Amino acid sequence: MxxxxxxxxxxxxxxxxxxxxxxxxxxxxxxxxxxxxxxxxxxxxxxxxxxxxxxxxxxxxxxxxxxxxxxxxxxxxxxxxxxxxxxxxxxxxxxxxxxxxxxxxxxxxxxxxxxxxxxxxxxxxxxDWGAILEPVTGSELAQQLDYSARRLFGWARQAAGRLTEQLADYVGNESGLTPGRRDVYEFGQDVDELRMDVDRLDARIQRLRTARSGNTSNGSATD
Amino acid sequence: MNDETKVTHFGYQQVPWQEKQQKVAGVFRSVAGKYDVMNDLISMGSHRLLKRMTIELAGIRPGHKVLDLAGGTGDLAIKFSRLVGETGQVVLADINDAMLAVGRDRLFDAGCSHNTQVAQVNGECLPFEDNSFHCITIAFGLRNITDKDAALRSMLRVLKPGGRLLVLEFSTPVHKPLAKAYELYSFGVWPKLGKLIVNDADSYQYLAESIRMHPDQDTLQGMMDQAGFARTEYFNMLGGIVALHRGFKF
Known part of the structure; x- marks a missing residue:
């Protein structure tokens, strides 16, 4: 750091x-x-x-x-x-x-x-929601809450999974709103290539500048 | 002026120089058993966050040797023990035996005894060799030391070159409305909580007063510079109610 x-x-x-x-x-x-x-x-x-x-x-x-x-x-x-x-x-x-x-x-x-x-x-x-809740609610209610929480979270996880799949299908395939993984990968490669081209160009410009300033100072020295 | 005629502050009182240490010791003996509970109550839990920030700026690595000065009940030392790992070492040091006893038990309970040591020391004259520690922290402790300049010089001496000191301490709020509210809260509520929880209002009256007598951010930074620390800086936290000062030894 x-x-x-x-x-x-x-x-x-x-x-x-x-x-x-x-x-x-x-x-x-x-x-x-x-x-x-x-x-x-x-x-x-x-x-x-x-x-x-x-x-x-x-x-x-x-x-x-x-x-x-x-x-x-x-x-x-x-x-x-x-x-x-x-x-x-x-x-x-x-x-x-x-x-x-x-x-x-x-x-x-x-x-x-x-x-x-x-x-x-x-x-x-x-x-274990029951263990967490037991000090507050007592053991019987905690067990009930644990059971309900597990059902709720299980259902929520399944629902979220289904929703993600359906949304992914719609966004990626049906609507064409988002590019596919392959497109993103290729785009990333293009950006990297462009970045490297710019870096190379920048290096050439720097080299030309250095060469030019060298020529100028040599010229001044001989004047 | 020799030590017998010198006076210093103990809260708002002026006391003979050599008496402050005993008086501060009395305060901490009185509150040691419920020190953490009281800290949680009066800071509304924020002291834990402030200590986390201190740890993050401490730059501790496995193998480091760390001195947690005025470490009291050991909450920083426990974290440091885990960060320095098997090859490092943490010294929990405090001048107060009662606080140290609580800290030692907590270190033991947290499974940190393998790489920690406990030492009863006076911060003004640390009994460690020169260039011993990678990092020294003193959290809410410098305020209670009688000769702060001597303590800072002593800490610099035992730091390794490249090592750092972190001073977490109450300081001066940077906004006036906040300062007013804080004044009302600390003088109005803390002694009452002290009375309620540890049956000792005076210790928390002292706490509120001692904070007002402590050097502000810039003064403390100047003292660290004067002691020989390099690249000193401070971070205001909670609007300046607390400040974290950091300095390096080069």
């Missing part, structure tokens, strides 16, 4: 948001001891998630009783994933993306096995 980055004032709002997410994850882990135990095996490992737009970095340190999230870290991450928010969400939270839906590549560097294990954990995390 550069010195300039380090000098940025820490934001209270973003810190609050991160603390809230951390608390939510750790609460979920406490209600699923099996997942928490599996995660604890990786205590001390650091995952870096770099969002390209808006530029944002989140570092997740695995600790014995859950995770700690930070916006900055000077430590080397065991695994780094970098991409736009949608692609990262689909990778890390196992959101379904259809082949037709825009989805760019996610850069992964470091320990891929660790990342796969984390994905697996996220997929299998079973939140």
């Amino acid at each position: 550069s010195l300039k980055d380090q000098s940025r004032s820490p934001g209270l709002l973003s810190t609050t948001a991160l603390a809230t997410v951390e608390r939510a994850i750790n609460t979920a882990l406490r209600s699923d001891p099996a997942s928490a135990d599996r995660l604890a095996l990786h205590a001390g490992r650091l995952l870096a998630i770099e969002v390209t737009l808006p530029p944002l970095a989140i570092y997740a340190l695995i600790v014995e009783d859950g995770v700690e999230l930070y916006h900055r870290s000077d430590a080397n991450a065991d695994v780094t994933v970098k991409g736009n928010p949608m692609d990262l969400a689909s990778l890390l939270l196992n959101w379904n993306t259809r082949p037709g839906v825009i989805g760019g590549p996610v850069d992964i560097s470091g320990n891929r096995e660790l990342l796969q294990e984390m994905q697996q954990l996220a997929r299998e995390l079973q939140i």
